[in-house]
Amino acid sequence: MSTGSGTSMDAPAFISSMDAGRVLARRERRFASALLAPAFAALLATTTFPLLYLIWTSTFRIDLAMPFTNGFIGIDNYRDLLADSRFWSSLSVSMIYTISTVVLQVAIGLGLALFVMGMKKGQGLFRLIAILPVVLSPAVVGMVWRTFMLQPEFGIVDFLSINAGLGSQNWLGDPTLAMISVIVIHTWQWTPFAFMVLLASLAALPDDIYEAARIDRASAWQRFRRITLPLLRPAIVMVVIMRTMVALTAFAAIFTVTGGGPGTATEILNLYAYRKSFTELSIGYGSALAVALLVVTIIISAALFAVRRAK
Amino acid sequence: MTAKRLRIAAVIAISLIFILAWMFPILWSFLNSLKTDKDVLAYPPKVLFTPTLEAYRDVLFGSASILPNLVSSFIISIGTTVITMLLAVPAAYALARLRFPGKRFAGFYVLATQMLPPVGIIIPYFLVLRGIGWIDTYQGIILIYLSFSLPFAIWLLVSYFEDIPFEMEEAAYLDGASRLRTLWRIIIPQVRGGISVTVVFVFLNAWNEFLFAVVLSGNTVRPVTVAMYNFISVEQTLWTKLAAVSVLAMLPVILLGIFAQKHIVKGLTVGAVKGGGRR
Structure with missing residues (x-):
């Protein structure tokens, strides 16, 4: 219920009722989210976001040398790729x-x-x-x-x-x-x-x-x-x-x-x-x-x- | 008796071949860095010569000094290490010790992020960082270095957090200490060793990175791995200087590697035990 299986068994005085156990579990969840949030925000920003953006850009023509030709082209890049x-x-x-x-x-x-x-x-x-x-x-x-x-x-x-x-x-x-x-x-x-x-x-x-x-x-x-x-x-x-x-x-x-x-x-x-x-x-x-x-x-x-x- | 002696000789010969093969490129760069421009071009190659520190003087304090690049490398590596550790230590503790819904998925997600090829990260990030003017800046490079340093550090630290006995924390909770206090006072000191090993590897990986650096660096921020290129060109290669720069680029990581010798295998295989892994 809380920290580990050991806690509830070894320390019955500490967790005297189910309510207390639930409160502790909720606190543990909140504490875990607070500890994880910064790292996961950074991971989302540096890995998941670029992956989605990569798939998105792969459906465009983006030519930095000839920007006037840029635009959405759907799966054309992939069609070209198979013939490349x-x-x-x-x-x-x-x-x-x-x-x-x-x-x-x-x-x-x-x-x-x-x-x-x-x-x-x-x-x-x-x-x-x-x-x-x-x-x-x-x-x-x-x-x-x-x-x-x-x-x-x-x-x-x-x-x-x-x-x-x-x-x-x-x-x-x-x-x-x-x-x-x-x-x-x-x-x-x-x-x-x-x-x-x-x-x-x-x-x-x-x-x-x-x-x-x-x-x-x-x-x-x-x-x-x-x-x-x-x-x-x-x-x-x-x-x-x-x-x-x-x-x-x-x-x-x-x-x-x-x-x-x-x-x-x-x-x-x-x-x-x-x-x-x-x-x-x-x-x-x-x-x-x-x-x-x-x-x-x-x-x-x-x-x-x-x-x-x-x- | 002769058969035994022959076997010993064979063992020594094979050992020497492998040890020499692995040391040679490093050793040869070092020897060349101590030569004069004339000695380095000698044929047959010279093993005995009068050593000089001229090449080091030139690359460090000459007109095309790589001192700013070494400083760049240190700023990038230290910055990456500090930010990675600040984010990874709490996250690793939560993944190793706390109970919360979605824990398995969170752990899997950290591993899965490593599947993404670096070139797939740098293409979109190049567009983003160009848009906000972060090309050739420390914050741009350090931000993107988190993509590989963070999953690595989290998984390595999880393995150390998992090793400490639960009793320590329980005793602290029974004394009425808060969770944050327990983490800071009781848990962190227990994994000091694991944290220093992680610091070494994060620094090492950041120092050695090349792909992101070559895309994102410019005249302001250019780590030494990229700047080495200045010493080699079609018309002329500055052999002794190139050798000196190579040695300077190798020195910090070799020292760190020897320092962390006992932990190298763990550092190199982290995550793989659980199912993923790369680099």
Whole structure:
């Protein structure tokens, strides 16, 4: 009735009658609303309101370069979008970028977590180093990679490539290499995240199950396949969900490195919506692209949550 | 015996590769920031050289100083942190400890707001802020930063509020203390640790933000993540200065990250446990 189930039972003297209980419950409700109101007002203003306004602007032609053409056009932006090859290309770039970065992060992160778990010394060093990439701004990471790592005839990656006999490459100028580069950069920055989460879950697994398996003479692979993997499944799915959402809306890590180029080779849907709105100043169509991104995000996360619930 | 030694060597080799791979870009930026313009362009790249602080002197006190941008970054990050905490602490307490109708929905709403792609927030907000003349202002940037800092802070704080035992509050109520007084005197001190962790992460996220900053910044308000661009252009890149700015932009978050080391996993996965999550 009031603060917690404990109160009414432990303190009968405090709440002597039903009336007093009701008064307390009402006070608690009022207190809760007073505490929540400011934060929820701010959330409504900064998230719900822009969402509604975004859907509204997506039904307009809003061209900041040619304001005289502006006006309500209904679903025309969406009709254009379905016929826009750059939209479909950006969607497929999004999918390639998201799937490859998430798979790489989880695979390398899990492998490394298992590896480090077996180490007697040096776990602390790994934990410390793993923090460095994830706390950095993707904008700074992108800038550092673009210059000191990938710049032809200057960056370390190019230096290694030359010495390995592969020659100097235009890492960010060639469409395929540029795509690989932005995937590697994202993977570099966020594998430590998967690593840290999975290492923490591994460390929390009970030891006795392994003892039993060892007595049963289960091989290392069997132990991994039959015990570790099923127990880690919730953590892996969680990492996949979180990293997918981030990869779909990655911005700085691509914008600062290639700007979406060469051409549209690394232009994910998120970046296309940005470029359309703020480079080409076609805000109405950009809004429709952002709505499309939201729809894609919702579909993918619904699918992933279904996987998470499934046993 | 040799097989065991071989295994140890392999473990050390693999460890070194990963540790080096993660440290290298950061370490290399740092080394380059200490070079002269001549050393930085040397081929093969120089690992040993006479270090100089010239690049730092130039980017901090030279003609194109980024000191104002660092100040901008600090004002934005501190402003965002203060306002976020003032709003999030009471809300998180209510969500974690109080009973009221619609509580589940309120919690779900906070999570669901994180689904919205940032680009979908900045497009309409650009129009709104342009309309009221808030582009290139601190209030404009800080306001929109609440869209990601607030849900994050609320969920992280809820997890800390949930950890304190109910008995503490009950004892206070029995003594006749008011709810607000109890919250302020009894509860808040209990979650001091959780509040400082939240402060660290909110500051860190605000410092690192880029998309909103690149759209909303101008000549008055331009955080360091955006201002870095001045050092790179088609004709010429100022390598040592770019390296120095990168290091200056990385330094505060690396220090905070190491300070909050034990809480990093919790900070990064907050909300996800309950069902959502991003970033």
